[in-house]
Amino acid sequence: MPVVLIARGLKKAYGDHLAVNDVSIEINRGESFGLLGPNGAGKSTTISMIVGGLAPDSGSVTIDGIPISQPGAKQKIGYVPQELALYDDISARDNLRFFGALYGVGGFDDALQIVGLTERQRDRVGTFSGGMKRRLNIAVALLHSPEIIILDEPTVGVDPQSRNAIFDALETLRSQGLTILYTTHYMEEVERLCSRIAVMDHGQIVAQGTLADLKNAPGAHRGVTIQLVTASAVDGLPPGVTQDGATLRIPGAPNPAELSHVLLALHDQHREIAGIETESTDLEDVFLQLTGRALRD
Amino acid sequence: MLKPILEFIRKDLLIFASDRRAMMISFAVPVVIASFLASITGGGETNASNRALHVPLLVVNEDSAPVTKQIIADLGKDPSVKVIETTAADAAQQIKSGKSAYAITFPKGFGDAASKALMGGSRPELPSLSDPSREMEIGILRGVVIQTTVRNLSRSVFGASPGGGQLPFVEAKSSPVSTDSQKWSGKSHAFAGMAVQGVLFLSIEAAMGLMRERKQGIWKRLRSSPVAPGTLLVGRWLSSAIRALAILTVVWGVGMLAFQIRVQGSGIGFALICLSTALMAGGFGLFIAALGKTEQQSRGLATLAVLALSMLGGAWFPSFLMPEWVQKVTLIMPSRWAIDGFDAMTWRANDLAAALPITAVLLGFAVLFTAIAIPRFRLETE
Numbered sequence: 001m002p003v004v005l006i007a008r009g010l011k012k013a014y015g016d017h018l019a020v021n022d023v024s025i026e027i028n029r030g031e032s033f034g035l036l037g038p039n040g041a042g043k044s045t046t047i048s049m050i051v052g053g054l055a056p057d058s059g060s061v062t063i064d065g066i067p068i069s070q071p072g073a074k075q076k077i078g079y080v081p082q083e084l085a086l087y088d089d090i091s092a093r094d095n096l097r098f099f100g101a102l103y104g105v106g107g108f109d110d111a112l113q114i115v116g117l118t119e120r121q122r123d124r125v126g127t128f129s130g131g132m133k134r135r136l137n138i139a140v141a142l143l144h145s146p147e148i149i150i151l152d153e154p155t156v157g158v159d160p161q162s163r164n165a166i167f168d169a170l171e172t173l174r175s176q177g178l179t180i181l182y183t184t185h186y187m188e189e190v191e192r193l194c195s196r197i198a199v200m201d202h203g204q205i206v207a208q209g210t211l212a213d214l215k216n217a218p219g220a221h222r223g224v225t226i227q228l229v230t231a232s233a234v235d236g237l238p239p240g241v242t243q244d245g246a247t248l249r250i251p252g253a254p255n256p257a258e259l260s261h262v263l264l265a266l267h268d269q270h271r272e273i274a275g276i277e278t279e280s281t282d283l284e285d286v287f288l289q290l291t292g293r294a295l296r297d
Numbered sequence: 298m299l300k301p302i303l304e305f306i307r308k309d310l311l312i313f314a315s316d317r318r319a320m321m322i323s324f325a326v327p328v329v330i331a332s333f334l335a336s337i338t339g340g341g342e343t344n345a346s347n348r349a350l351h352v353p354l355l356v357v358n359e360d361s362a363p364v365t366k367q368i369i370a371d372l373g374k375d376p377s378v379k380v381i382e383t384t385a386a387d388a389a390q391q392i393k394s395g396k397s398a399y400a401i402t403f404p405k406g407f408g409d410a411a412s413k414a415l416m417g418g419s420r421p422e423l424p425s426l427s428d429p430s431r432e433m434e435i436g437i438l439r440g441v442v443i444q445t446t447v448r449n450l451s452r453s454v455f456g457a458s459p460g461g462g463q464l465p466f467v468e469a470k471s472s473p474v475s476t477d478s479q480k481w482s483g484k485s486h487a488f489a490g491m492a493v494q495g496v497l498f499l500s501i502e503a504a505m506g507l508m509r510e511r512k513q514g515i516w517k518r519l520r521s522s523p524v525a526p527g528t529l530l531v532g533r534w535l536s537s538a539i540r541a542l543a544i545l546t547v548v549w550g551v552g553m554l555a556f557q558i559r560v561q562g563s564g565i566g567f568a569l570i571c572l573s574t575a576l577m578a579g580g581f582g583l584f585i586a587a588l589g590k591t592e593q594q595s596r597g598l599a600t601l602a603v604l605a606l607s608m609l610g611g612a613w614f615p616s617f618l619m620p621e622w623v624q625k626v627t628l629i630m631p632s633r634w635a636i637d638g639f640d641a642m643t644w645r646a647n648d649l650a651a652a653l654p655i656t657a658v659l660l661g662f663a664v665l666f667t668a669i670a671i672p673r674f675r676l677e678t679e
Contacts, residue, residue, distance in 0.1 A: 053520040071523035079517075079518060081517045082514065085513060085514040085515045087515070090308065090315060094308065098308040102519065140518070
């Protein structure tokens with residue numbers, strides 16, 4: 001599958017603070033790529049460099065092989081900033097006309113239709129709800145039929161209905177083959193939309209792969225729990241296996257050899273098992289394991 | 298390149314027109330203040346300037362008589378005047394352009410003829426040129442000239458000061474411009490000043506709009522487009538200039554309809570001054586936005602700057618009423634040139650040739666502001 005976007009070794013510092021440190025991403029044509037990370041991880045700075053809005057201290061970005069500094073590369077990108085980058089005082093139609101002119105396009109009916117704002121196109125944007133503005137924010141990025149759409153937390157502060165509408169629109173675009181780069185800190189959004197994910201923290205990519213890759217990554221599993229009938233100590237447990245009363249815990253991914261060892265020990269000591277549970281892992285677990293549980297402000 | 302610029306202008310005009318009340322205020326404020334100032338000057342069509350000390354006196358000396366030289370030397374000693382010897386052509390030009398109020402010419406043979414006139418001979422002419430708009434300066438200078446001339450002539454003939462009687466010369470007064478047209482008009486000046494102040498305040502609003510867009514992330518979006526940042530800023534400059542032109546049109550329109558202000562000089566020159574003032578104001582807006590960090594900070598500083606530009610540029614009262622050094626210093630201010638330009642084309646009744654250098658200077662300011670602003674404008678928002 002041909003690669004559309006290549007970002008290599010992106011770095012950006014503000015004074016002593018290294019906001020983005022050696023970030024590299026490749027996105028294939030037609031792929032939906034999620035950039036996941038807590039607040040302040042460096043996602044928006046990375047996106048700003050990718051879309052050519054911010055010059056990196058080092059590193060490069062190409063779109064279809066064209067450096068992002070060139071108009072030809074920017075023409076291929078549809079960018080949805082985190083902010084509602086719209087003019088409130090004029091109509092949706094006039095907003096689209098203005099932004100479309102920057103890309104040399106005049107029509108905007110398709111973009112309005114995709115985000116479901118055809119009926120309100122002549123209304124002032126200032127009269128729109130937050131969700132409608134978010135949808136219009138996306139429509140602006142679709143005006144020139146870009147090859148890749150880059151969305152920076154496009155669902156911040158919207159109600160569930162609008163979020164759903166936005167996702168319906170994005171899924172439609174994905175099904176039409178549009179390449180998507182999507183940043184968020186909402187796990188469910190990435191799980192719903194993205195086929196490949198990069199987790200970013202402290203300006204670096206700490207993990208990258210498909211959802212299955214991330215869930216199966218070492219350290220990503222919670223483990224297996226064995227519930228015993230009685231709470232007396234079990235002898236001869238392998239290293240790492242812990243006992244808390246009547247509960248034994250084998251951390252990490254299920255390992256048949258290790259599990260057999262524990263079960264054999266229980267059998268030899270005539271201990272009765274009340275139940276066995278595999279603790280399932282979701283993206284949130286992976287995310288918290290990778291980025292820690294400390295609050296990010 | 299042209300299409301995005303045109304769309305930028307269209308979009309900005311739509312935004313400007315979207316808040317009708319704010320738009321009306323932009324038009325109304327300069328009109329109301331100018332009307333107020335015009336009203337309180339009443340029929341002040343012949344009000345004059347008033348500077349008591351070192352008032353420039355242009356002297357053209359074509360005479361070689363010792364008494365004439367003594368007259369000029371004594372004039373130079375008078376604390377009320379500052380003698381500037383020049384040629385007849387330069388004197389006429391300086392008065393025509395409003396740089397000086399009064400010039401006196403000692404024609405060849407004046408000293409001898411005037412001395413003989415004291416003894417009963419025929420009286421020679423003492424020609425003077427003056428700017429009729431500046432009666433007070435003329436009054437001061439004329440008084441000093443007559444007093445000094447008569448005193449010196451009497452001393453040379455009688456060895457004493459005169460006791461009174463008829464002047465030994467005939468004053469030949471004239472002006473390089475028609476006295477009918479070049480008549481100081483407080484109304485015209487009030488509208489010139491407030492029009493310029495109005496467009497400068499509009500520049501602040503344009504700058505704040507730009508800074509707000511940057512904060513809103515709109516410039517991030519614009520930067521991600523294929524259009525060059527310079528093109529975007531030029532679009533912004535022109536849209537601000539068009540709004541400034543609209544304000545100038547309304548302010549002068551009201552002045553002409555309600556206060557019978559007339560462009561007594563060159564109509565084309567007046568249009569050029571309007572256009573160049575509008576472009577200067579557009580550039581000034583970009584300049585504020587480029588130098589400012591936050592909207593709040595910039596608004597305060599820019600308001601102060603505009604008030605200073607307005608006051609020192611002569612928007613509140615004519616610059617010729619200010620001390621001479623202030624008049625010189627304020628030449629670095631675009632507001633001074635714009636107001637002088639409007640004065641020149643309205644009540645001073647100057648021709649197109651007078652408008653051209655002023656237009657050039659205002660365009661220079663426009664280019665300078667824009668050239669400083671574009672590379673310094675912080676397009677990045679991180």
